[in-house]
Amino acid sequence: MAQRGGGASQWKVIGKSGQVWQVRHINPYSDGSPRHWPGKPYQPSSEEKYLIQLAKAWVKQDGLEQPGVEYYLDKLPAGYAVFEVHQPGGSQVYKRLFGHPSGKYYDSIVRFGVHFLWLMSGMHGICECVHCGHHRPKPIIPRTRFTFDRVVLPKEQNRVLYEYDSVGSTRSNSADARHPGGTSTRPQRQIKAVGAPYAYDEEGVEDVYKELLKRLEAAQGSRRGIEDDIREVNSMDWRAEHFWDGMGSDLIQRTLTTIEHQHSFVPRVGELVLWTPNFLDDHYLMLDEESGEYKFYSPDQNCFHGFPTWRGGVVAAAPSTTGSDGPVDFPDIQTLPDKSNALNRAGFRVETFPDPNNEVDKKASKQYRYVPLRNIRPLSQWQMLLRGIPQEKWHPTIRHALTCMTSLSLLEKWWFNGDWPNASIQCKGIYIGAELITVGDTVRIMPDASTKARKCTDVLVVDSIRLNLHDITPAQTSPDSPLLSSASSITLVGRAYTLDIRRHYQMQGKANVMQSKLPSPVPKQEVKTVFPPVGSGDYGSWYHLHDPNNRFEISHDEVLGRMYEAAAVQLWMGLLQRKPSKGQPAIRPKLDYDIRAIQEGRRYATQVDLRLEEAHQAQVLWFWADTRAEALDIETINGVEVSKYDDIRDKKTLESWRTQLRILNGHPVPTDLFKFTSAFPELPGATRGRKPGSKVVNGKVILPGAPGYDEAISDHIADRDEVQPTPKHKTSQLAGAALVSTDDEEEAFEDAEEILSTVEDNDDKYIGKRIKEHKDPGEEHSLDDDNTELRTYQQRWGAAFSLLESDESNPEHVTRQDQSPVPQPKQERTKQQIMSNANAYVSDEDDWYGDPIPIRGGTEESEGGDYDPRMESD
Known part of the structure; x- marks a missing residue:
């Protein structure tokens, strides 16, 4: 202190x-x-x-x-x-x-x-x-008590007390204090429970930032200010993402560590990208040098075969099998390397991006696929990838993604330091538009608008990401104030380098640069150490933009984007399609190959995003959000409801979470703790199930004490030895998991209850018979006689899985009106039926966007989004 x-x-x-x-x-x-x-x-x-x-x-x-x-x-x-x-x-x-x-x-x-x-x-x-x-x-010193000379009678005692109280007594038990609204003039001790929060947010969670501002105000005038870690131990969201007090897991730090050890061109969770759900086999996405358009190219036929169907999407999950399949590397950009796992584990889950200006229709997020890296490109390449495609044929999700090009959200606030009245909060990452920037990344710096040549030549190796709070007032430290400071800004601090020798810090400000002594570039060995992207030396010779002993600071709007590996840019731009001529060096990639697309995208977002104020034609405004989900205004990601669309975050559930956290933190809890028995709302009506002792006779439940109950008991005892109940099969967690993997959660649970009840009430022989009846005519199943475990599994749960198989000819064959617990055989259409309604079966490549979602999501080719294009060639 x-x-x-x-x-x-x-x-x-x-x-x-x-x-x-x-x-x-x-x-x-x-x-x-x-x-x-x-x-x-x-x-x-x-x-x-x-x-x-x-x-x-x-x-x-x-x-x-x-x-x-x-x-x-x-x-x-x-x-x-x-x-x-x-x-x-x-x-x-x-x-x-x-x-x-x-x-x-x-x-x-x-x-x-x-x-x-x-x-x-x-x-x-x-x-x-x-x-x-x-x-x-210390030893107690007894006081001398006042003694009366005579005994005070009861009436006199009452009179004396009355007269004493009427002389303007200031005691807390005086008449004024006993009356409603009366206040005592005695100093009252401020009762404050140990560890009680100073301020709360809108959900009733402790606001640690207000607490830090209060401490900063208390330390004003000091020589060092305050510095402290940011730990939200009373927040369920923070505890779910961090390891604290022997519990939890550092999910965010684990993700950041994974990002640190992978290439910068690999898409990251939460980023907006361009992606195509379909990629032609034995083709490559290459540049048509005659037209300047990017199309599918077949090396076998030596010709181009049209454009990909580009869409806007958000990366919901990254590959989880890097240990067995290896990390995502340069060959994944153009080819489909051999993987030991299917795409639902070795690929990226990309979800179609809904309209951020529409708070009602978010169903596009449910349309997703697991795709390899070759199907994905950064959103900043939208101009060159869509070149040659008329705008009326653009998928609407492309404009949806461009609407969020000026969105901002900070990731993992971890350190607070300040000196009154200014402070800063350091973070480990920030979403700027479509990309995620983390500490350690190398970012490209937007060229100065005053320069004649609008070329990007400068980069910054990020050391810290800061949210700066300026001119904090005492009123803003109050728990009732919604603001943290009078003004705020986001800056990135690190070491800056440039490809332009004229921008070297020793050459700046000199009139005649050519007559000056030219500074030496950064050694190549140092470039390999300082720059995280592999092959940064292929961009050219790097020079110090400032004194190496200092640090360089830029604003968030000066960030153009991540600097990708030089080889990745060469593959994207088509610079490696032809070998250079003898004696000619390879064409070097540029840092500003997508600068126009980023600038146009930010101007478009400023004009279209309804969450921003109206701006002038050339002005760029930014939308600041607390989380990435709020910045994108998505309802679900990876199948989980998030942000304001999460129905479970009601008042009762939040109070239950806070109570559980108080127990974990060792603080007192209310006596009515057991009222939080469930985080889900209770069903209306009485308790489900029959009362103990009730019997079912001819399909009717007879309760104890009702007429006919004694006869039912006697009949049950008499018939118990004659009729043997059918043994029920044990339920399987695997079957339950498959049954609830539908697009509609309510239908999934209803279907699961009906199917499981059917499976439990029938024996193995009956189920095996139904499997045989449901089998397609052209499909053959063979089981090894020795593999009894597999045969038992198929006999027991084959009927349940067969109901969930997607029928490509009729994607709506499972409806709420037709939910039969018994699998129905596939009805073959006759030639007359097909020819009478031929137009109904002519499909378009874009029909999947408006069609109902497959039962298990993913793709039309598989049940779980694990479509592998290499299997079609077999």
């Missing part, structure tokens, strides 16, 4: 009493914590008297006193601070020191002096202060 209530210039005694003053630095021992500091109406107070008196006691204990010398401490122990509160209705001010682990305060310097000397001794032994539990109480 640094000096509060002003610096040395505001001291009234230290250095101004004519004595020789000597500062004594405290030892780095403390058990104080700022989270025990009080809120309003307490205000920070001067610590000058504490610094003088504590230093005097410390010097006296150590025997270092010198005549004519006054001592004072440089600061109080960390976590301790002095606050003051005014007496209600009076002019007296109470000064108290807070920060003790017990949550209690010291009301005098003498009482805190015992604890202070124990801290300065290295916290050895047992503290004997009033709050550490080892206080030695």
Whole structure:
């Protein structure tokens, strides 16, 4: 804790009493914590008297006193601070020191002096202060009681008390205090539970940022300000993504570590991309040099075969089998390397991107596929990839994706530091438009608008991402204020380099550059170490844009995008389609190959995004969001409801989560804890199921005590030995998982209940018969006689799985009106039926966008999105 209530210039005694003053630095021992500091109406107070008196006691204990010398401490122990509160209705001010682990305060310097000397001794032994539990109480001195000369009668006693109370008593039990609305003039102690949050957000979760701002305000005037980690231990969302107190898992850090060890051209979760669901076999996406268009090219036929069907999408999942299949590498950009796993594990899950301006229709997110990397391109390449395709043929999701080109959201806020009235919050990542930028990435810097040549030549190796809070006022530290500061900005700090030798920091500002001594470029070995992307030296010679001992800072709107590997850009741009002529060097990639597309996309988003204010034609506005889900305004990602569309985040569920977290954190909980038995709403009506002892007779339930109940009991006992019940089969978790993998959750659960009940009520022989009846005529099944386990599995659950198989000829064969628990055989259409309605069966390549979603999602070719194009060639 640094000096509060002003610096040395505001001291009234230290250095101004004519004595020789000597500062004594405290030892780095403390058990104080700022989270025990009080809120309003307490205000920070001067610590000058504490610094003088504590230093005097410390010097006296150590025997270092010198005549004519006054001592004072440089600061109080960390976590301790002095606050003051005014007496209600009076002019007296109470000064108290807070920060003790017990949550209690010291009301005098003498009482805190015992604890202070124990801290300065290295916290050895047992503290004997009033709050550490080892206080030695002084002997009680009995008071002399006032005695009456005569006995007071009851009536006289009542009269005396009445007269005493009527003389304007200030006691808390006076008549004024007992009346509604009456206030006591006695100073009231501010009761604050240990660990109670200072402020809450809109969901009732502790607002740690308001708490940090309050601490920053309390530390104003100090020399160092405050620095602390950001931990939201009372937030269920934060606890689900971080490891804390022996529980949880660092999901975000695990993802960031994975990103750090992969190439920058690999798509990341949450990024907006261009993707095509269909890729022609034995073809490559190449540049037609005659027309400048990107088309499918067949090397066997030596010709181009049309454009891909580009769509806008969001990356929902990345490959999870990098351990067995290896990381995504350069061959994945154009080819389909051999993988030991199917695409639902070795591919990217890309979901069609819905309209962010439409809060009602979000069904496009349910249309997804698992595709390899060759089907995906960065959204910044939309101009060159769509060249030659008329705009009326563009898929609508492309414009949906371009609408979010000016969206911003920070990722993993982890560090807070500030010096009043400014502060900064450091983050580990930021979504800028379509891309995710993390610490350690190399980003391209937008060229200055004042320069004549609009070329990108500068890059920045990001060391930190900061949210800067400017001009914080005391009113904004209040829990009632929705703002954190008067102004804010996002900046990226790191080391900057340039390809233009004229922009070298030693060449800037010189009139005649050609006559100056040319600086040497960054050594190639250093380039390999400093730049994370592989092959950064292929862009050219790099020079320092600033003094290497300093750091370079840019704003978020100056970021053009990630700098990709040079070989990846060459593959995308078609620079490697032809070998260079002898004696000619290879064509180097450019940093600004997509600069026009990014600038046009940001201007388009400013004009189209309804969440932004109206802007001028050339102006670019940014939409700041708290999360990536809010920035994209998506309802689901990877099949999970997120953001404001998550129905489970109701008031009751949030209170249940907070209660469970209080238990995990060791805080007191309400006595009605068991009311939170479920996070889901209860079904209306009575409890489901039959009452104990009820019997079913001829399909009718007879309750105990009802007419005919005794006869039913006797008949059941008589027939128990004659009729043997059919043994039921055990249910399988695998079958249950398959049954609920539908696009409609309610239908899935209803179908699962009916199918499971049918499977349980029939024996193996009956199920095997139904499987045989449902089998397609052209499909043959063979089982090894030795493989009895596989045969038993197919006999038991084949009927359940057969209901969920997608019928490509009739994708709507499973409806709510026709949900038969018995598998129905496939009805073959006659030639007359086909010819009578031939137009109904002529499909278009884009029909899948408006068709109902397949039962298990993914693709039309498979049941789980694990379509592998290589299997078609067999």
